[in-house]
Amino acid sequence: MDPLIQAFAQHLDCDRRRSLHTVRAYRAAAERLAAHLGSARVPDKAELRAFLGARRAEGLSNASAARELSAVRAFCEFIGGEGAAPNVKGARVKRGVPRPIAPGDALALAEDVAGQRAEPWIAARDWALLLLLYGAGLRIGEALALDGDVLPLSDRLAVRGKRDKMRIVPLLPDVRAAVETYVAACPWPMENGKPLFYGMRGRRLEPSTVRVAVRSARAALGLGDRTTPHALRHSFASHLLARGADLRALQELLGHASLSSTQVYTAVDAAHLLDVYRHAHPRA
Known part of the structure; x- marks a missing residue:
């Protein structure tokens, strides 16, 4: 694993106190981005759009695409600081209503x-x-x-x-x-x-x-x-x-x-x- 991605995962776990599930998901998104770019770095706007487009072509739902963008943004800000992530709008996600049971x-x-x-x-x-x-x-x-x-x-x-x-x-x-x-x-x-x-x-x-x-x-x-x-x-x-x-x-x-x-x-x-x-x- 790239040292930057490893450090990102440790940051989420130790500094941000994120759950194991979130750490795994965000680390996997960072790995996919790095593989798409050829290196672990902050993409420009066009590169990020291309990455998200490729992920949507793989069949991601709006909710999954929104989570992918959230993970990538977190990775970009970890590398480059606050505001480093390109300003790309995510897919609109309709918030579901919980289904309680009687x-x-x-x-x-x-x-x-x-x-x-x-x-x-x-x-x-x-x-x-x-x-x-x-x-x-x-x-x-x-x-x-x-x-x-x-x-x-x-x-x-x-x-x-x-x-x-x-x-x-x-x-x-x-x-x-x-x-x-x-x-x-x-x-x-x-x-x-x-x-x-x-x-x-x-x-x-x-x-x-x-x-x-x-x-x-x-x-x-x-x-x-x-x-x-x-x-x-x-x-x-x-x-x-x-x-x-x-x-x-x-x-x-x-x-x-x-x-x-x-x-x-x-x-x-x-x-x-x-x-x-x-x-x-x-x-x-």
Whole structure:
């Protein structure tokens, strides 16, 4: 790997505290740009447009093209300083509205995932994990990054989110009880520095394992393809907002850096109301 690209990846990881997924994606984009240019350097406007055009010809969607441009801009500014990236407009991306699932479906999903497991402690683990996503609004990565030092649980939980930002989320009694039941049944040690959620072989549980189980359960329950572990976080936010939660408070609970990220859930609530209207109003 080119030393500049390696340094860029280290900068994202150590200085910017970006997630592993983001570091990998941005590093790959920088490598593609360097391969297109023949060297790791800042392109001029025409070169950058040619690179993005070539990427679009490979079948990139608008959203993927926008992410590619964002990564390339970050790389250019790392090399040449702020403002070094050529001023090229990205593709317009229509912001999607999160798709929450009904409270009953969220619980049915968790029950079905747990019910698939032959080992009682693994069933308790999956039930506790999915309740944590729905009941506390955690990202799957945040939940799986929890260590044994969060024990014993209280009515609040400290969560490390994106860019190492800490936030405090309340733990509902049912969620706390589910986690405690799993902890009591788990055969692996619950110690500081050790995972809270273990896989079958005693290592930290992988997100892919959870996603596969959720995919199987949603098929059995007849739920849509967008019913994922992250949809439980969307549901947490949408259901709180529908019950009158303050937008600023919801921003804190979700760990959003910008209020604009939280405001998308107002569109979810409005869409739900419109759907109810269309089905219930005699003149709809």
